[in-house]
Amino acid sequence: MFHRYQYEAAFYPTLSRLPLDLRRKLDLTGVKLSLEVWQSFSFEERTVLCHLPCETDEEAQALSNYIDFLSRRYTGTPVEMIEPLNAALWQPSAVPQAVIEQSAALHRAVTLDRWRLCSSHDRYALYKTAVSKSQPEAFEQVLNQVLRRAES
Numbered sequence: 001m002f003h004r005y006q007y008e009a010a011f012y013p014t015l016s017r018l019p020l021d022l023r024r025k026l027d028l029t030g031v032k033l034s035l036e037v038w039q040s041f042s043f044e045e046r047t048v049l050c051h052l053p054c055e056t057d058e059e060a061q062a063l064s065n066y067i068d069f070l071s072r073r074y075t076g077t078p079v080e081m082i083e084p085l086n087a088a089l090w091q092p093s094a095v096p097q098a099v100i101e102q103s104a105a106l107h108r109a110v111t112l113d114r115w116r117l118c119s120s121h122d123r124y125a126l127y128k129t130a131v132s133k134s135q136p137e138a139f140e141q142v143l144n145q146v147l148r149r150a151e152s
Helices: 006-011 020-029 033-041 043-051 058-074 097-105 112-117 120-130 138-151
Strands: none
Touching: 006 138, 020 043, 020 058, 020 120, 033 058, 043 058, 097 120, 097 138, 112 138, 120 138
16 A cells, blocks of 8 residues: 655655655665666556555565566666664654654644554654654644544
């Protein structure tokens, strides 16, 4: 499934950027994919990557293998692998400090009860945008979207 966030809406028609939900999958699998390599893939291949599941070890391996296949096909080199990000960083048991601080600064505190109402992909989006140095404005947009969804 492909989870979309409104702040990225301008990129979805062409998938010219790596969507946040795909970055979640890359973080979980340890695949490092540059924008240049991403853009070498066809639109159809990028679309497939966005929709591929990554919830089980088998799905994660299939995703990694497919990205490696595409990388070799278009660049002649294997995909770069790094240490996967620990999913415990956005588990429902505790709100990450960065999310607490960022949401409090916006007067929209993410409490543990609210955090637990969020799906795993939304918790990842909040965590990732809260720690982002390159797009600090994305956190507020993701927070608003996620809280609306969680409270409805």
